[in-house]
């Protein structure tokens with residue numbers, strides 16, 4: 001009889017995130033993101049029930065693949081494989097038998113945790129925990145350990161059914177992508193900027209990636225890396241991926257001819273930020289994200305950040321500002337961007353610049369230096385040669401951006 005229960009995966013969200021006015025929007029967005037993440041798997045049904053999402057599997061063997069997909073869906077606090085049962089102690093016991101059959105007996109110890117949404121159920125949570133605990137102990141011979149068990153079985157008592165599940169697996173947390181709007185992330189190919197973009201994705205933002213390169217003055221590796229990074233990060237976002245690749249080598253050369261060497265890095269950055277701002281307005285993005293970390297390199301001083309930031313009317317978000325390189329790289333390893341970022345490339349900001357760029361450029365100095373060339377014209381020239389990638393990142397061809405840069 002145990003085989004008649006539909007296998008399912010119970011997906012839980014942080015309850016705090018579900019409070020307040022945005023709740024319906026949050027739930028709808030997460031529902032759509034889950035549906036997208038699981039789109040090609042044999043899923044009988046995806047349902048939202050009492051602040052949980054239930055994924056009914058056509059067959060329990062898809063569980064590992066479902067688990068792999070759920071690891072990438074922001075807003076998921078944790079999830080566990082289980083079954084749905086009727087609202088009786090016998091049915092819950094039968095559900096536990098099913099879970100035990102599928103996962104094997106608990107190793108050294110276990111506990112049962114009951115969560116009772118339905119306060120009318122005749123037993124209280126502690127009573128039910130004891131009752132079901134005794135049952136599992138008798139069946140498996142494994143002792144209960146309330147403080148540090150190997151496995152925690154969860155029984156969630158809802159109004160019309162109970163959910164019985166095994167050990168839960170942590171999800172990525174955060175907010176579902178889409179609830180916080182769109183941002184433009186400046187993606188360089190280094191370690192920092194993909195981590196910065198990830199942080200904003202985790203706070204519920206769609207990210208449009210923007211990359212600047214100096215090809216044909218340098219090798220085109222950074223473009224290949226950025227396409228690869230966008231592919232990797234797209235595992236987290238539903239299909240609204242966008243990458244804009246902008247050639248700025250010619251503009252940099254013009255700036256280099258007109259401006260004092262020590263100011264060039266700041267002037268390049270001001271150009272990048274002006275272009276990024278124009279793109280952000282087109283994209284309907286509310287902010288620009290960078291991987292800057294205070295004091296990490298010469299251009300990242302408070303003075304230079306101010307001189308660079310002065311050219312945009314959008315907030316610049318620097319989620320890594322207080323992190324050091326080790327912390328950032330550790331996070332890059334965790335999210336999987338590190339092996340891509342590690343590949344050596346040519347940084348466009350090092351084209352035509354001295355070994356020791358100025359660390360304290362004022363807004364006035366930068367603006368004065370820009371009198372020597374037509375900044376607005378450079379912005380327009382660069383924008384005119386951009387390549388916009390959208391849709392499925394696995395179809396994006398880096399050669400397109402190369403062709404546009406030399407056209």
Ligand code: ATP
Pocket residue numbers: 185186187188189190191192193194210211212213289290291292296297299300348349
């Ligand atoms: P990263 O590791 O992200 O390359 P970094 O330590 O090399 O950063 P900088 O070169 O000062 O530091 O760049 C600071 C930030 O400016 C980057 O994190 C990125 O957001 C942006 N940026 C720099 N170069 C580019 C580029 N070529 N295209 C797009 N964004 C860039």
Ligand code: MG
Pocket residue numbers: 188189190191347
């Ligand atoms: Mg860099």
